Amino acid sequence: MVGTDKRLKIVMVAFVYILLFVIVLCMLVPYVWMISASLKLNKDVFSFPIQWIPALPRWQNYVDIWNRIPLGLFIFNTAKLAIVVTFLQLLTSSFAAYAFSKLRFKGRNLLFLGYIATIAIPWQAYMVPQFIMMRSLGLNNTHLAIICLQAFSAFGVFLMRQFYQGIPDELCEAARIDGLSEYGIWARIMVPLSKPALSTLTIFTFVSTWNDFLGPMIYLTKTPLKTIQIGLRMFISQYSAEYGLIMAASVVSIIPVLIVFLGLQKYFVQGIASSGIKG
Amino acid sequence: MQNETRLEAGKPEKVFLSKGVREHLVAYSFIAPNFIGFAVFTLLPMFFAFVLAFVKWDGANPMAFIGINNFTRLIHDTTFHKALWNTVVYTVGVVPVTMICALGLAILLNQKIFARNFLRTVVFFPYVASLVAVAAVWNFIFSPTLGPLNNILHAITGVPIEELPRWAADKDWAMFTVVLFTVWKSMGYYMVIYLAGLQGINPELYEAAQLDGANAWRRFRNVTVPQLAPTTFFVLMILVINSFKVYDIFINLFAGADNQLNDSTRVMVYQIYNTAFRSLDYGYASAMAIVLFLLVLGITIVQFNGEKKYG
Numbered sequence: 001m002v003g004t005d006k007r008l009k010i011v012m013v014a015f016v017y018i019l020l021f022v023i024v025l026c027m028l029v030p031y032v033w034m035i036s037a038s039l040k041l042n043k044d045v046f047s048f049p050i051q052w053i054p055a056l057p058r059w060q061n062y063v064d065i066w067n068r069i070p071l072g073l074f075i076f077n078t079a080k081l082a083i084v085v086t087f088l089q090l091l092t093s094s095f096a097a098y099a100f101s102k103l104r105f106k107g108r109n110l111l112f113l114g115y116i117a118t119i120a121i122p123w124q125a126y127m128v129p130q131f132i133m134m135r136s137l138g139l140n141n142t143h144l145a146i147i148c149l150q151a152f153s154a155f156g157v158f159l160m161r162q163f164y165q166g167i168p169d170e171l172c173e174a175a176r177i178d179g180l181s182e183y184g185i186w187a188r189i190m191v192p193l194s195k196p197a198l199s200t201l202t203i204f205t206f207v208s209t210w211n212d213f214l215g216p217m218i219y220l221t222k223t224p225l226k227t228i229q230i231g232l233r234m235f236i237s238q239y240s241a242e243y244g245l246i247m248a249a250s251v252v253s254i255i256p257v258l259i260v261f262l263g264l265q266k267y268f269v270q271g272i273a274s275s276g277i278k279g
Numbered sequence: 280m281q282n283e284t285r286l287e288a289g290k291p292e293k294v295f296l297s298k299g300v301r302e303h304l305v306a307y308s309f310i311a312p313n314f315i316g317f318a319v320f321t322l323l324p325m326f327f328a329f330v331l332a333f334v335k336w337d338g339a340n341p342m343a344f345i346g347i348n349n350f351t352r353l354i355h356d357t358t359f360h361k362a363l364w365n366t367v368v369y370t371v372g373v374v375p376v377t378m379i380c381a382l383g384l385a386i387l388l389n390q391k392i393f394a395r396n397f398l399r400t401v402v403f404f405p406y407v408a409s410l411v412a413v414a415a416v417w418n419f420i421f422s423p424t425l426g427p428l429n430n431i432l433h434a435i436t437g438v439p440i441e442e443l444p445r446w447a448a449d450k451d452w453a454m455f456t457v458v459l460f461t462v463w464k465s466m467g468y469y470m471v472i473y474l475a476g477l478q479g480i481n482p483e484l485y486e487a488a489q490l491d492g493a494n495a496w497r498r499f500r501n502v503t504v505p506q507l508a509p510t511t512f513f514v515l516m517i518l519v520i521n522s523f524k525v526y527d528i529f530i531n532l533f534a535g536a537d538n539q540l541n542d543s544t545r546v547m548v549y550q551i552y553n554t555a556f557r558s559l560d561y562g563y564a565s566a567m568a569i570v571l572f573l574l575v576l577g578i579t580i581v582q583f584n585g586e587k588k589y590g
Contacts (some may be wrong), residue, residue: 152316250412
């Protein structure tokens with residue numbers, strides 16, 4: 001009896017590891033193919049059986065992409081937007097969240113409910129009137145439009161408030177007695193204590209602004225203003241047969257997100273876990 | 280805001296504002312930077328969307344109020360019906376497959392197994408990787424005659440390449456291809472939510488079940504499933520809502536220009552985008568957006584009631 005149990009267990013474990021192997025393969029092969037193709041000539045990209053490591057890696061692809069499209073400019077634009085949006089998000093969200101969690105004032109619950117209620121409304125449902133409004137303000141074809149669009153999210157306020165709720169009120173009380181102003185409490189106590197929440201919001205905002213597609217597509221129609229996602233897509237449709245170059249540009253466009261993600265992923269996963277499930 | 284800073288710094292007893300008012304001003308000053316931006320760029324357009332749905336406007340000529348005409352037009356618009364239908368088909372395809380994969384992976388990667396954190400990262404990464412880039416790769420992988428996928432299938436099964444599915448290039452397979460890609464790209468996100476749910480289950484429940492002689496399947500059936508009900512409900516709702524908002528996956532997975540989007544892959548947001556920004560029919564596009572909004576609102580209300588029941 002014990003013997004069959006043991007054998008069953010070994011079979012189970014073997015099955016799990018085979019399954020894991022298949023999953024890893026499915027998840028990783030596209031990237032490996034992407035990198036591999038980015039180092040090949042067009043004629044070799046589709047050769048079968050697949051030559052995973054090209055005999056003569058063509059690094060030239062990574063040089064050419066910068067000349068074919070203003071890749072540097074696109075990356076600069078995207079980085080600028082992502083950094084400004086993230087900074088504004090962190091600042092204004094944590095500022096508002098402080099009032100919502102630690103201060104008492106008239107209309108607090110009503111106002112916060114207003115924030116929450118809009119989280120579920122998809123942006124796609126009001127993107128048209130928003131565009132018309134921005135255009136009448138003269139903001140279409142400006143980076144400011146994307147910044148205004150992304151920088152003031154209800155989600156950020158919600159996330160930061162959830163975290164601040166967990167910080168004991170007594171801490172703020174003690175600081176008040178010591179003569180610290182509310183701004184001082186925010187700057188010297190709340191901000192330093194909320195590094196995990198700030199990291200989570202940073203990665204959420206940075207990644208979503210970096211990867212945003214529809215927003216820049218609607219607002220940024222002039223080439224010098226475009227972001228990496230729009231530029232890459234333009235490049236793909238323009239040079240649809242230059243596989244090696246497209247893959248090289250794709251690899252380049254993923255690297256910044258990979259760096260931010262790997263650097264802060266611990267917080268990111270925690271953040272999804274804690275913000276996903278209602279607090 | 281500057282004023283309040285000065286008030287705070289000055290001697291409180293000499294200030295003409297009472298303590299209560301001052302406290303309120305301080306609180307509002309904390310909220311103001313976010314709220315003003317939020318009100319102007321989010322709340323205002325939300326209300327404007329309702330107004331716009333009842334007008335005819337091309338953005339240049341004067342606006343004309345046309346009552347519910349945009350909505351009656353929607354009732355007879357077969358292209359919009361098709362887009363709505365495609366969105367529903369996509370949702371019905373994506374939701375169950377993603378949920379099963381996400382839950383399975385979460386259970387698997389919640390065990391003490393080799394390289395667990397690495398595996399979680401690998402599964403999660405497609406979610407944060409740029410859509411345009413990964414869609415480009417899959418486009419090549421799916422490519423009918425040259426692509427590695429069909430070549431591998433050919434090598435394994437021996438079926439001639441011409442008889443294999445043409446994936447994104449075939450209108451009968453296009454939706455299936457998009458669903459497959461979506462599951463690959465986003466299941467890591469839902470896996471993380473499930474992982475959080477699993478970690479919230481009291482281990483004593485499993486110990487008790489084991490003492491009662493429940494095998495792995497019964498433990499899953501009678502402990503994991505009921506304990507995860509709120510998480511499952513949450514994941515279900517988020518998945519449905521996200522599926523209704525889909526657009527970028529469709530236009531990126533079909534190589535070349537988006538005019539390749541044929542009837543079988545045109546979704547609601549594509550229709551809204553096209554009507555507004557190509558046909559410049561802002562009122563009509565807003566009416567479509569209201570339909571999208573109402574659908575999502577309906578789902579959210581179901582979620583609230585469900586949470587009361589299962590949460």
